[in-house]
Amino acid sequence: MHRYLVLGINHKFAPLEVRERLAYPERKVPGALQHVQQCLETDEAVLLSTCNRVEIYAFAEGMDAREKLLAALAADHGMKAEYLEKLCYFHRGRDAVEHLLRVCGGLDSLVLGETQILSQVKRSYLLAQSESSTGKQLNALFHRAFHVAKRLHTDTAIGQGQVSISSVAVRFVKRIFDDLASKTALLIGAGEVGELTLTYLREAGIGRVVVVSRSLDRAKEVAERYKGDAVPVNLLEDYLPTADVVISQTAAEDRILTKAQFARSQKQRRHAPVFALDLAVPRDIEESTAxxxxxxxxxxxxxxxxxxENTDERSRELERCASIVRQEADQFLASFQTYAAGPLITELREKAIAIKNAELERVISKFPDLTEAQRQELTAFSERLVNKLLHPQIQGIKQEAARGDTDSIRRIALALGIDKASDEAALEESPAAKPDDAATRPDAHES
Amino acid sequence: MLLQTFHSFTQHAMGPAALVTLHASILLFLIAAVISVTALLQPRKVRMAWADWTGAAGALCLGTYFIARFAEAGTEPFTNLFEVIELAGLCLVLAYFVATRLRKLPALGAFAFPAVAIIFIVNLAFADSAAQGRESTPLLVVHVLLTLLSYGAFFMATLAAVMFLMLERALKKHRDPALIRNFPPLESLKRLVNTCILVGLPLLTAGLALGFIALSSSGWESIARNPKIPPSVVLWFVLLLAAAGRRLGFLQGRRNFYMVLAGFALVVMTFVGLGIWSRTHSTAQTAFVAVDASCIGI
Known part of the structure; x- marks a missing residue:
């Protein structure tokens, strides 16, 4: 299991300028994957590159994997490995597994609990798969990570509630209106948050957009982006009754919409609901309008x-999420380790069957007068004997493997004289058992 | 109270099938109420669909109860106030299922099932279950059915109005509590209230008219003495005012919804009052109430 590893940088430890330089455009990913495979001498690697993180996941042997990956990353971007070493984190084995589970669940994201990262990881994984860069080890890990991400969002409130002003505004709009396609949004002025809110409203399916600005050219420019209509500011009151959502973000020093104006508009609208979002400072809409x-x-x-409130709510779920991640990582590693004990079990069975066959042949040769029925009965007896003798041994190996006790497995293998399996077990040795090999990372950040 | 109801029904030879289905239905509605409220508060753990299925099973049991009663006694469920209210409860549940199948109305069940469960519990506690032997006529049957269906529509309007007022208050105060997160949008609730009034008002009008015709054969004196006539007429005017006010624009928004709440409260008070009255008055008076019970619309 400790051949799972990840090296990367993210928004927590690297500034945007560095992340920009290290980002891989999609067309460069196949080449980068090949480079990683060559460096690590492995068939399995996945490269995740988003605006907030660049990570290389691999399944590879060797204790110098970190240095090799750093060198590959530095070479790909013409940077010094020593510089990157300070910014990159590296996880191996269980830490690497838990890291991927956390990333997929949005627990490592800038916006806690966001789901966009899951689709980005899926896309990266599919890209690696299409390049034949994944095998059964990474396939198993990534599929488990997708399952855990789904579980985290189903079983906890980590994804509940919006955590940006624009998305919260749209959430409130959706609480009021059921059919946004028949609704009109009126944007007054053109601030950044106002436009972002308009973008979200467009994505939510708002029917019509009207942009009002002191400068008609500016209004036209914004309206064009949102496929809306531009209106000069002197017609604002005429358009107010048509608006179901009013977003105002001007630099005006005085109120530009009064209660009286809204009262007249509401009378015309027969008091149909209107969502008014005042993003301006100082405010554009008279408070008493509410x-x-x-x-x-x-x-x-x-x-x-x-x-x-929503951010606090999500943060409160972190402990539960961490517990789920630990539990899922345990399950995954237990199944993986049981799987890793497969060669030992196979060799043990093969050895026992070879002894059984040799002894059976010797016995049968001593009694040439045995009937066919007697021979079959003797053969069946020897098979039953071997199975019954091996059963507790195999169960014991599986249990030790599930516990991750590689020392025990190695001892069993040595005792049985199974050298190949003993070597396999040695390769799986826990880095936790050897502090010098523990996952290395910059400073004391991620756990 | 449950034992009293058993006792009363046993006196009137209720068979085992009717007994089992009646109490199974009440139990199922109680379970549906608990599930629906839990689904509202813990939507990730409990699904509203579970409450719907439980409620549907309860409705099925109640329907089976009425069939069993008809098979064993040969009477429609209009011979005593208890059964009339049970039938009204069934209409409310059916109205809920119709509304939620026509439109996506999450969280409505968390109001509908508890309300139905409360009606059934109050019914068990107060309503008289002794049969009063008034013979039903086709006119009376149609009158009762139309009136109960209109109550079903007003029940939905009331639930939607309560949810509208809660949601509107939260939005006005810029709050986003978990309780309202699964509520349908304000527009959907408003539309549901208006649709229910538009459906319920003609049903109630026809039901009342048929009730007057049915009672007129007993003489106008019986109409004048009927305690349900004043609140029924007031209810009809309240709902007419709510519908007209919205249409003509003189009664919009919250005030319109308060009118709906007041109208339905009047219906509930009429029934509860009648149930208590029928429990606490002498046999002679109870016989009079039974006649009323069979003409519940007026």
Whole structure:
């Protein structure tokens, strides 16, 4: 199991400039995978490259894998390995498995619990698979990671509640309106958060977009991006009754929308609900507008308050998520280790069967008068004897393997004179048992 | 109370099939209520669909109970107040299933099943289950069915109105509590209230008209003495006002929904009052209430 390893950088330890330099465009991934395979002398590697992280997962032998991977990464980007060494983390064995489970579950993401990373990991894995760069070891690990990500989002609240102002705003819009396709969004001014909210609304399926700005050219420019209509600011009051969602983010020093204007608009709308989002500082919409029937007025503070609540809610789930990750990693490694004991069990059986066959032949040769039925009975007896004698041994090996006790397995193998399996067990030796080999990483960050 | 109900029914020779299905249905509705509330509060652990299936099983048991009663006694479930309210409960559950199949209305079950369970518990506690022997006529049957169906529609309107007011309050106060996260959007709830009123009002109008015709044969004096007539007429006016107010624009938003709540509260109070009255008054008076019970719309 300790041949699973990962080397990478992420948003926690490397600034954007470094991450930008180390990022792999999709077209360069096949070449990079080949490079990693050559360096590590392995058939199994996956490269994950997103805006927040670059990670190389591999299944390979050798205690100098970290240095080899650093050298490969540095060579690919024309950087010094010594510089990258300070920024990269490296995990081996159980730590590497847990790291991937955490990444897929969004526990290692900038926005805790986000799900976008899962699709990015899936895409990277599929790309590696299409390049024949994955084998049964990484396949098993990645499939388990996808399963764990799903479990984390189903069994815990790690993905519950929106954690950005724009997404929270859209969430509230969806609480009011059921059919966004028939609704109109009115954007007044053109701030960054306002446009982002409009982007989310477009993704949610808002029907029509109207952009109002003091500069008609600027309004046209923004409207074009969102396939909407541009309107000069003097027509704002005419368009207000048509708007179901009003987003305002101007640099005006005074209120640009008053309660009286909204009251007139609401009368025309027969008090149909309207979501008004005031993102401006100082505010654009008169506070008392919120008193009107059907008007839901939100400002930046209101949304930030909800964002903070949701973030706290997600953080409270971290402990539960960590426990699930540990439990899943245990299960995965137990099944993996049982699988790793396969060669020993096979060799043990082969050896026992060879002894049985030799002894059976010797006995049968001493009694040439045995009938065919007697021979068959003797053969069946010897097979039953071998099976019954081996059963507790095999169960014991499986249990030791599931516990990860490689010393015991090696002792069993040596006692039985099974040299090949003994070597296999030695390769699987726990780095935890040898502190010098423990996973290395910059500083004392990830666990 | 449960034993009392058993006793009362046993006096009127209720068979084992009817007994088992009746109490199974009440138990299933109670379980559905618990599941639905848990599903609202813990949506990741419990699914609302489980409450729906349990509620559907309860409705099936209740339907079987009515068939069993009809088979053994030869009477429709209109001979005593207890059964009339049970039938009303069945109509409420059916209205819930119709509404949730037509539109995606998550979390509605968390209000519908507990409300139905409460109605059944109150019914067990207060309503008189002794049969009163008034013969039903086709006119009376249609009157009762139309009225109960209209109550089913108003029940849905009331639930949606309660959810609307809760959600609207949370949105106005910029709160995002877990309780309301699975509520349907405000627009859906508003549309559901309006649709239920538009469906329920003609049903109630027809039900009331048929009730008047059915009672008129007993003389206008019996209509004047009927304790359910004033609240029924008030209810009809309240709902008419709510529908017209919305249509003509003089009664919008929250006020409209408060009207719906007041209207349904009137129905509940009428039934509960009648149940208590029938329990606490003498046999002669109970006989009079039984006649009322068989004409529940008025």
């Amino acid at each position: 008193e009107l029937e059907g008007v839901f007025l939100y400002n930046v503070d209101d949304l930030e308050h909800v964002v903070a």
